[in-house]
Amino acid sequence: MPSSASQTTSISIPQLRADLNGRVIVPGDAGYDEARTIFYGGFDRRPDLVVKVADASDVTRVVSLARETGLDLAVRSGGHSTAGHSVSEGGIVLDLSDMKGLEIDAEARTAWAETGLTAGEYTTAVGAHDLATGFGDTGSVGIGGITLGGGVGFLVRKHGLTIDDLLAAEIVTADGELRRVDAETDSDLFWAIRGGGGNFGVATRFQFRLHDVQSFVGGLLFLPATPDVIHSFIAEAESAPEELSTIANVMTAPPMPFLPEEHHGQLVLMAFMAYAGDTEAGERAVAPFRALATPITDMVKPMPYPEMYFPDQDFHPLATGRTMFVDSVDRGSVDTILEYLQASNAMMRAAQLRVLGGAMARVPADATAFAHRGRRIMVNVAALYERPEEAAGHEAWVTDFAAALSQGDTSGYVNFLGDEGEERIRAAYPGSTWDRLTAVKRRYDPTNLFQLNQNVPPSPKGAGT
Numbered sequence: 028m029p030s031s032a033s034q035t036t037s038i039s040i041p042q043l044r045a046d047l048n049g050r051v052i053v054p055g056d057a058g059y060d061e062a063r064t065i066f067y068g069g070f071d072r073r074p075d076l077v078v079k080v081a082d083a084s085d086v087t088r089v090v091s092l093a094r095e096t097g098l099d100l101a102v103r104s105g106g107h108s109t110a111g112h113s114v115s116e117g118g119i120v121l122d123l124s125d126m127k128g129l130e131i132d133a134e135a136r137t138a139w140a141e142t143g144l145t146a147g148e149y150t151t152a153v154g155a156h157d158l159a160t161g162f163g164d165t166g167s168v169g170i171g172g173i174t175l176g177g178g179v180g181f182l183v184r185k186h187g188l189t190i191d192d193l194l195a196a197e198i199v200t201a202d203g204e205l206r207r208v209d210a211e212t213d214s215d216l217f218w219a220i221r222g223g224g225g226n227f228g229v230a231t232r233f234q235f236r237l238h239d240v241q242s243f244v245g246g247l248l249f250l251p252a253t254p255d256v257i258h259s260f261i262a263e264a265e266s267a268p269e270e271l272s273t274i275a276n277v278m279t280a281p282p283m284p285f286l287p288e289e290h291h292g293q294l295v296l297m298a299f300m301a302y303a304g305d306t307e308a309g310e311r312a313v314a315p316f317r318a319l320a321t322p323i324t325d326m327v328k329p330m331p332y333p334e335m336y337f338p339d340q341d342f343h344p345l346a347t348g349r350t351m352f353v354d355s356v357d358r359g360s361v362d363t364i365l366e367y368l369q370a371s372n373a374m375m376r377a378a379q380l381r382v383l384g385g386a387m388a389r390v391p392a393d394a395t396a397f398a399h400r401g402r403r404i405m406v407n408v409a410a411l412y413e414r415p416e417e418a419a420g421h422e423a424w425v426t427d428f429a430a431a432l433s434q435g436d437t438s439g440y441v442n443f444l445g446d447e448g449e450e451r452i453r454a455a456y457p458g459s460t461w462d463r464l465t466a467v468k469r470r471y472d473p474t475n476l477f478q479l480n481q482n483v484p485p486s487p488k489g490a491g492t
């Protein structure tokens with residue numbers, strides 16, 4: 028707990044409003060319910076106040092307030108935390124979503140971005156210069172959360188993780204200090220925030236490297252979800268040139284207007300295809316996937332990179348999922364996937380297969396706090412459903428499904444973890460990563476002020492560095 032937890036202070040809201048440049052929203056205010064809503068449904072929590080910070084000085088003020096009062100502090104960028112960490116019961120929500128400043132230096136191919144931007148907003152803005160930084164598969168995800176956890180997306184094989192393009196960051200640590208960190212300055216902190224999540228402070232701005240995406244081939248390819256097609260898809264994705272990153276979702280088809288109606292609600296293979304390079308070579312790289320079966324719908328074409336993101340939707344599903352890494356997806360695994368997906372009655376259920384490698388794998392495992400550099404395939408299984416009373420059934424299904432696909436280790440990617448307990452967090456940071464993270468935590472957040480997250484506690488006094 029924060030050291031001052033015992034000092035329960037009643038905060039003067041008028042004073043706080045006067046002190047801050049941003050907005051303070053409390054129960055009873057118009058907009059309170061909207062302000063406490065996050066992406067996933069099922070988190071009906073009522074914070075004491077939501078502060079929509081306007082700048083770094085507001086962030087400093089709110090961090091200090093949390094430290095002084097001992098109130099719980101939830102930090103939110105895009106609100107997509109799977110575990111619901113971006114809203115607290117009681118306490119303070121520090122919401123960065125009004126901080127959307129972006130300075131693009133197209134010549135130097137860098138951009139300074141405030142962390143209230145979503146992946147989609149950033150991508151659209153830099154895309155106007157035919158440039159990009161890779162984030163994930165969904166535009167509404169905040170650049171704050173995805174970057175601090177690693178960032179696995181459409182450019183992962185060509186350019187690596189989001190953190191591989193992170194050049195510097197500005198971060199308010201638990202002592203209320205705004206620090207600019209990079210490979211030279213506070214390099215231990217810079218190491219830790221590249222994968223260690225929100226444990227070390229509130230990131231207010233990131234400086235990213237930008238890549239040329241003037242020439243790009245991408246879009247959705249829908250194929251029949253037969254065992255042969257799924258198995259061959261993964262084999263093709265593994266042997267594809269690293270310009271091509273794919274995200275294969277074996278799932279019940281949503282009622283999308285571009286999908287023939289007879290497939291709605293049926294299992295399909297919905298794949299994001301993303302070729303970052305010359306268009307002719309891109310078409311050649313995609314051809315073997317198109318040849319696996321007659322596509323149900325083929326939307327892959329030369330296009331501007333930002334079009335990979337769909338428009339945001341006001342959608343707050345209940346969900347449960349598990350994430351893991353595997354070395355291969357053999358025919359037995361494919362059969363297991365299809366059996367489990369067929370057996371579930373969830374509104375939507377999916378197994379997502381992401382073939383990794385390429386640029387991501389060339390970064391040494393100890394260079395950043397994301398240590399899964401050598402893992403070949405990331406697998407996520409999930410059920411989306413409507414009624415809270417269905418939860419136990421889907422929870423059991425997802426647990427069994429993950430166990431059936433597991434290849435013996437419990438590690439996973441921190442950004443896809445739900446509220447799964449300490450062991451899973453520990454496993455997200457294999458080898459010496461955990462000890463190094465707890466030592467950095469001790470240095471910058473010894474009282475664990477930032478604990479509403481996939482929490483890394485400070486190392487015991489005297490341990491490590």
Ligand SMILES: Cc1cc2nc3c(=O)[nH]c(=O)nc-3n(C[C@H](O)[C@H](O)[C@H](O)COP(=O)(O)OP(=O)(O)OC[C@H]3O[C@@H](n4cnc5c(N)ncnc54)[C@H](O)[C@@H]3O)c2cc1C
Pocket residue numbers: 066102103104105106107108109112113123142162163164165167168169170171172173174175176177178179180224225226228229230231442443479480481
């Ligand atoms: C629909 C969907 C699709 C996704 N797709 C991908 C994907 O393709 N690739 C991928 O890598 N991940 C993906 N994710 C996972 C996503 O990266 C994580 O959920 C991430 O934490 C969300 O970031 P956020 O800022 O939107 O969430 P928030 O809920 O706002 O933040 C999550 C946590 O991050 C920390 N945090 C956020 N911003 C800051 C900040 N500025 N300073 C300090 N701490 C902060 C806090 O601890 C917070 O609890 C997806 C998630 C969803 C829901």
